[in-house]
Amino acid sequence: MSTDSGPTAKRQMRIDWTRVMDPVALLRSAGSVARTAQLLERGLTRRTLAAAVQTGEIQQVQRGVFALPDAPPEFVAALTTNSLVTCASAARHYGLWLLHEPTAHHLTCPGGRCAPHLNHHRRRSVPVDRRLPVVGLVDVLIHALHCLPPVEAAVVVESSLRRGDTVRTFLLDRLQGNRNGKARAALELVSGCAESAIEVVARVMFRRTGYFVETQVRIDDVGRVDFVLEGFLVVEVDGDEFHSTREARNRDRRRNNELIARGYLYLRFGYGDVTFRRDDVLEQVRTVLSGRVVR
Template structure:
C-alpha cells in the first residue's frame, strides 16, 4: 500500500510507530518527505500535505479527539459540526483554540488519535446542550455498542445529574434523527406518546399522541414523488380509520420545535372541544 492511501485511511495523519509497524522505513519516509508526498507535523508525526485536519492537530499536541469532534469517526448523529476541536490532551496544558475535556478512562481508538467511544459519549453528556448530547448518544445506545446502565454507572452523584437526565430521553429505536428530536419535544411538553405504532389500514406510524393524533416526521426522502404519493395515501387511510394526522419536516422538527408542539397541542385542544365530532 502506498503511503498516501495509508494516511488517508487514518484521517490524513499518523505517528512514526504506526508507520513503522505498517512497513514504512525511515528511508522510505525520508523519500516521501523529499517528494512532498507527506509533511512532518512534529517530531514523530507525519501527515498528507495540508490534510492532517483535526486528527493532525490531535497528533501534533499528543492529544485525542473526543466529544463532538469524534462523532464523525464513530458515525454518530450530530446536529452540527464542531466549530473548534474537542480534545482530551492527556496532560494539564490546554491546546489554544480548542475545547479541553478530561482524561480518558477507557480503551482508545485502535488506529486514530481519538478517544474510545465510552469517553466520547461521557464527554458529550457533560459538554453539549441537552438535545445535542441526546442526539449524539442515541445511535450507539440503540445499536448496543454501550448500554444505558453502563453510562449511568459512569455518571454517579449530584454533579452528574444533568448528564444522567439526558439518558431518560433515549429511545429503544429511532429510524431518524427527527424521531429522536420530536420525541424529546413531545415528552417535554407532557404529552402521552407511543412510538412505532401499527395502525390498521395504514401500517407503522412514527408517533401516536394521546391515542388520537398520528404524527409523522418526514426526512428528505419524503420529498420524492413516489414517496409523496405513498404518504398522501397513508394520510387518507389514517383519517378514514378515525385518527387525526399531522406531518412535520426537517425544518419543523430541528429549527421550529416550539411551533411544531404548539400545532400538536392546538389539534388536541380542538379534539377535546369536540371540533372533530361526526357531522
C-alpha cells in the first residue's frame, strides 16, 4: 500500500475534494449568494460551478455573482451593487423584530451612491459580518433609528436591547450632534422590557395619550400583565395564536376573574387591533377609563 505523501499526492487529494464538493451547500453557507472568487477560494472549481448552473441548481445573476434560486433578494441586490445589507433589510437576519417588511432594499453603497429605488445608508462604525453581506449589528440599529418611522425603529432596537446585544448608552454615544436628533428621539421610545413588537407599539400609543402607564406589572395570583393604565385598567396585547388552545383560554378566564376580584378592569387586544385599528383601541380605553376617577 502506497504511503506517498509528496506534492503529487497532495494535489490528488485536493482534486478528489473538489470533485465531491457540493456547490449548493457551499453557496448556502455563504448566505445563498457569493462572488466567483469567494467560491473558488473555498475549493469549488469553475467546472463544478458551470455544471451546477447548467442543471439549474445555481443561477448566475450577473457576471461574477452566483446565487441559489431561493437566495434572499436583499443579498442578491447587495452583491450585484457591491454593497452591504442594513437597516430593516438586515433585521430578520439578526433575529430582530420588524413591524413591517421593507418595500425597498436598505443598503450601504460604495461611494455613497445607490440606485434610486434603494434606501442608502452611509456611515459604518463597527466591523461587518464575516460570512454574510450585512453590516454589523450596531450599525443596523443606528441606521434603523435614522431611517425608519420612530415607532418602527423603536421596535427593531427594543428587540436587540432586550436580548442584551448592546446597551442604550453605547448607541447614544454614536448619536451625538444636531444631525442625530431624530434618531435620539426614536431611541427615547425604547425601554428594553417589551416581550413583543406589538407591545412596543401599544406602549408608545398609550403613553402619547398622556395616561399613566406601567409596563410588565406583576400582580399576585395573576402573574405578569403587559400594561396597567391609571392604576386599575389592565391591558394585554398579543396574537390570537397564543390563546387559541382550550388550556390557554381556561388560563385566561382564571386570570381575568382574579383581576376583577382584585378590583381591576381588563381589556385585551390583538396584533391587528394595535397595528391597524388604533383609534378603536384608544376609544375603548377612554370609555373604560371614563367610568372611574382617573388618577
